[in-house]
Amino acid sequence: MLSKARSNVPLVSGELTTKEVVGFPVWEVFTQKKETNAHLHAGSLSAPDASFAQQFAREHYGQDQECTSLWVGLRNIFTCDTGGLETYEIFIQWKSGDKHEHVGEVEAANGAEAKVKGAEQYVGDKTNCSIWVAPISKLTKINSATNMIWRETTKQEYRLAKGYSRIVRQKWDALRAKKAVDAYQEEDLKDTF
Amino acid sequence: MTELEKQFQTPMVNLLLSIADDKLFLGHRNSDWTGIAPILEADIAFSSLAQDDIAHASAIYQLIHTLTGEDPDQIAFHRTECAYLCADIVTKSDDFNWASAIARQFYCNTFDFLRLQRLGESSWVPLSSLAKRLCAEQAIHVDHVHSWIDHLGKGNEDSAARIQTALDTFAPYAAMLFEKPEGLDTLHEADVLADHSDFFTAWISSIETTINNAGLALNIQQSNNKGGRNGVHDADFTLSLSELQEVFSTDPLAAW
Numbered sequence: 442m443l444s445k446a447r448s449n450v451p452l453v454s455g456e457l458t459t460k461e462v463v464g465f466p467v468w469e470v471f472t473q474k475k476e477t478n479a480h481l482h483a484g485s486l487s488a489p490d491a492s493f494a495q496q497f498a499r500e501h502y503g504q505d506q507e508c509t510s511l512w513v514g515l516r517n518i519f520t521c522d523t524g525g526l527e528t529y530e531i532f533i534q535w536k537s538g539d540k541h542e543h544v545g546e547v548e549a550a551n552g553a554e555a556k557v558k559g560a561e562q563y564v565g566d567k568t569n570c571s572i573w574v575a576p577i578s579k580l581t582k583i584n585s586a587t588n589m590i591w592r593e594t595t596k597q598e599y600r601l602a603k604g605y606s607r608i609v610r611q612k613w614d615a616l617r618a619k620k621a622v623d624a625y626q627e628e629d630l631k632d633t634f
Numbered sequence: 635m636t637e638l639e640k641q642f643q644t645p646m647v648n649l650l651l652s653i654a655d656d657k658l659f660l661g662h663r664n665s666d667w668t669g670i671a672p673i674l675e676a677d678i679a680f681s682s683l684a685q686d687d688i689a690h691a692s693a694i695y696q697l698i699h700t701l702t703g704e705d706p707d708q709i710a711f712h713r714t715e716c717a718y719l720c721a722d723i724v725t726k727s728d729d730f731n732w733a734s735a736i737a738r739q740f741y742c743n744t745f746d747f748l749r750l751q752r753l754g755e756s757s758w759v760p761l762s763s764l765a766k767r768l769c770a771e772q773a774i775h776v777d778h779v780h781s782w783i784d785h786l787g788k789g790n791e792d793s794a795a796r797i798q799t800a801l802d803t804f805a806p807y808a809a810m811l812f813e814k815p816e817g818l819d820t821l822h823e824a825d826v827l828a829d830h831s832d833f834f835t836a837w838i839s840s841i842e843t844t845i846n847n848a849g850l851a852l853n854i855q856q857s858n859n860k861g862g863r864n865g866v867h868d869a870d871f872t873l874s875l876s877e878l879q880e881v882f883s884t885d886p887l888a889a890w
Contacts, residue, residue, distance in 0.1 A: 465673075486675050489785070493675075496781050499774065500679035592686060592771045 466515055468494040470502045471532070471543060473510040480512055480543035482532065495581050503583075503590040511590055512543075514580040519573040522553035527576050529555035531563055534571040541573055552576070635826075636759045642826055643701055645817025646758070648719060649827075650701075651709075652815040652863050653749065654694035655720035658710060659871075660742050661687030662878055663725060664735065672732050680735075683775055690768050697764055711882035715875055716865035719815050723807035725867075725874040733793075736782045737800035741808035743775040744841050748833070756827050780844050787848025798850050805854040812837075812856070813863040 465487040471480040483502040488494035491513070498513045512530075519532070529549050532541040544563040549555035555574040564570050583590060638646055664684035671677035695706035702709075724742060728734035750772050753765035786797040812834050822829040830836075834856050845852045860866055867875075881888065 487673070488675060492781055493785065496778050497675035497679055500682040500778070501675060504682050589770055589774060592689075592774070 465489050466517075468498070468513050469516050469519055470498045471512040471541075472502050472506075472508050474507055476509050480510065480532075482534075482541040485516060491581055495583065499583065499590055504592070506591075507593075508591040509585045511583045511585075512580050513583075514575050518579045519575050520552075522551065522556075524551045524555075524576045526550045527578055529559070529574045529576055530580065531555070531559035532573040532575070533559075533563060534573075535567065536569065537571075541571070546577070547574075549574075635757050638701065638758050638826075639824075642758075642821060642824060645815075645820045646761075646826070647698055647701055648815040648817050649821065650694050650698050650761075651717075652719040652721075653746075653753075654691045654698070654710070655718050656691075656724050656742065656746065656811075657687040657694070658691035659718075659720050659874055659878070660724040660739075661685065661691065662874065663728070664739065666728075666730075667735060670730070676732075679778065683739075683778060686771060686775065690771070693764060693768065697760060700760065707882075708886075711879055712886065715867055715872060718867065718871070718875065719863050719865060720871075721807070721811045721813065721862045722868050722871050723804060723811060725871040726804065726807050727870050727873075731796075731800065733786065733796040733800035734804065736779065736786065737797065737804045738807075739775075740779045740783055740801070740841070741804060741811065743772065743779050745808070745811045745837060747772045747776045748837050748840060752830050752833070753827070758826055783844055783850070784848045787845075787850045794849060797848075801845070801850060802853050805852075806857065809854055809857040810859065810861045810863075813859070813861055815863045 466489075467485050468488055469485050470483045472483040473480045486494065486497050486501055488497050494513050498511055502508070503511050526549070528546050529552065530546050531544050533544050534541045544559075547555055547558040547562060549558055552574050555576075556572050559572050559574055560570075564572070585591060661684045664680055664687070667677065668681045668684070669677065671680050691710065692706065695709045698704070698709055699706050723738060726738060728738060747769065750765045750769040754762050754769055756762040756765065783797065786793045788794070818827075821827045838852070838854070842852050861868075862871065
């Protein structure tokens with residue numbers, strides 16, 4: 442029998458005393474797995490400000506694989522045409538479905554010019570690329586050399602998806618391929634797993 | 635020194651148990667929030683930090699194993715109540731009040747950081763090297779929870795009132811973090827550890843800036859009571875322990 446320690450667990454999130462906050466801005470996160478790798482788009486998150494965006498990014502995207510560097514910026518800065526004279530980071534998605542990859546930087550008067558310059562310098566003849574640019578002053582950059590992100594002091598294997606082997610995947614695929622759930626329920630599950 | 639002299643073994647094990655038990659139970663308590671924290675990202679982050687604490691506990695149980703030869707899982711899960719040496723703040727229920735969870739986390743994380751920093755200076759090398767490595771990770775926890783205190787304190791009247799109440803409610807339990815496990819003075823006298831008579835005041839000064847900057851007040855008194863560090867626990871601990879031992883008592887040899 443379960444102990445009573447959690448007998449007062451809220452059944453649905455709406456029962457929590459703190460109301461869920463909606464309307465937080467969306468932040469994009471880029472991570473670098475090794476110092477020699479490019480920063481790749483890891484995903485996005487919601488946070489009220491840059492400080493929390495950074496804290497959340499560290500735990501959300503900095504902890505599911507090794508991470509030597511992490512960049513965070515508001516979603517709307519990556520597609521913005523405006524801005525001032527400064528350095529812009531250039532991110533390119535080479536084909537649909539790929540992650541945006543950091544390729545370098547350009548000096549530009551605004552976002553629109555940064556996109557043009559970025560395309561000239563990094564895209565070349567290729568077509569159908571998506572370009573994001575971000576003014577460097579609006580990106581929060583965290584470098585693990587001075588500010589630890591990925592923790593390797595203690596065993597962290599449990600954070601990685603390595604245990605989910607190809608063989609387990611094949612078994613699941615085989616199960617899912619069956620037309621009816623009943624079909625495999627009738628089988629001896631011990632034989633399947 | 636890499637070998638610990640025999641007469642220091644029991645006091646050292648007591649000290650290590652107090653640290654590991656703090657982290658095991660805090661991680662266990664915080665994992666209660668997985669799936670139901672007030673916002674999705676806080677949920678992910680809190681779960682990640684809870685995993686860290688349990689990993690830290692595991693590393694320390696492993697160090698105890700090098701002294702006693704006992705299996706780390708057995709040490710973690712198979713003791714009687716009075717043999718657990720955590721301070722009861724780590725198992726004190728937050729009643730699923732986020733401000734309480736943050737207040738508890740704030741006191742415990744900042745205490746742990748300072749404790750690990752000081753253990754990093756121990757003359758027993760296996761302890762000092764582990765403490766230094768854990769301390770680097772503990773700094774991340776401290777940063778994270780400082781952000782929460784700052785945001786809740788400066789958020790609005792409601793959030794400030796809630797976090798202030800939680801800080802005040804958990805303060806007497808936080809003071810009990812400083813209770814000495816049995817034999818600690820022996821380690822000080824033999825210079826295995828420097829004597830940190832300023833521990834409490836150093837901790838206060840490490841947290842009061844954050845508290846004050848957030849517009850909050852720190853109301854905490856030093857305590858000389860006997861409690862968790864000497865195996866005397868309250869009802870919340872008993873509940874937590876029985877929950878923690880459920881799987882292990884069902885199948886002590888389970889592996890996963």
